[in-house]
Amino acid sequence: GQSLEQPSEVTAVEGAIVQINCTYQTSGFYGLSWYQQHDGGAPTFLSYNALDGLEETGRFSSFLSRSDSYGYLLLQELQMKDSASYFCAVRDGRADKLIFGTGTRLQVFP
Amino acid sequence: DAGVIQSPRHEVTEMGQEVTLRCKPISGHNSLFWYRQTMMRGLELLIYFNNNVPIDDSGMPEDRFSAKMPNASFSTLKIQPSEPRDSAVYFCASSSVGAAFFGQGTRLTVV
Numbered sequence: 293g294q295s296l297e298q299p300s301e302v303t304a305v306e307g308a309i310v311q312i313n314c315t316y317q318t319s320g321f322y323g324l325s326w327y328q329q330h331d332g333g334a335p336t337f338l339s340y341n342a343l344d345g346l347e348e349t350g351r352f353s354s355f356l357s358r359s360d361s362y363g364y365l366l367l368q369e370l371q372m373k374d375s376a377s378y379f380c381a382v383r384d385g386r387a388d389k390l391i392f393g394t395g396t397r398l399q400v401f402p
Numbered sequence: 403d404a405g406v407i408q409s410p411r412h413e414v415t416e417m418g419q420e421v422t423l424r425c426k427p428i429s430g431h432n433s434l435f436w437y438r439q440t441m442m443r444g445l446e447l448l449i450y451f452n453n454n455v456p457i458d459d460s461g462m463p464e465d466r467f468s469a470k471m472p473n474a475s476f477s478t479l480k481i482q483p484s485e486p487r488d489s490a491v492y493f494c495a496s497s498s499v500g501a502a503f504f505g506q507g508t509r510l511t512v513v
Contacts, residue, residue: 340500
């Protein structure tokens, strides 16, 4: 089966840098993606890694190491509006379905 | 493109009633997912379609739940009969490669 682990909660202050880790187990691996969800809203796509390495999109970066079954989302220059839940998700290569982790709640304080 | 469109946004129904949730995916996306989100269980994948064909419905909780995708631009999730424990937010998402895009969800309350 598939499973993903990520911390349940992270706190930080404005302007800081936060790293949210994700480890996964899957029978087949196609890619790791990250989503942001504000309270009452829908998950929105942030980034996708199919290959090892770092992908940068503005203040957000995502990293993948397939050999370690590990990835992380790096948020820089934190802003209050970044307070949200962040989910990692794996695309299972065999079934091609998208499975989500339990989410990390990020709280940014002034 | 308007994105993934779900209807209704909110649904309140009585236990035992039939509920139908609707989804219009993004044009050109060949994968469609139905998820259920609750505080206790997080985001659960219920069923997944590829090119309108159901590929994996192992997440469907029981026979009361059914889903169809009659064409590339429309899918439904039906609960019959509904029960209070079905109360949750139901999301539809569509995807081509890599990224999935979610609708705004249907908040279902069964009383």
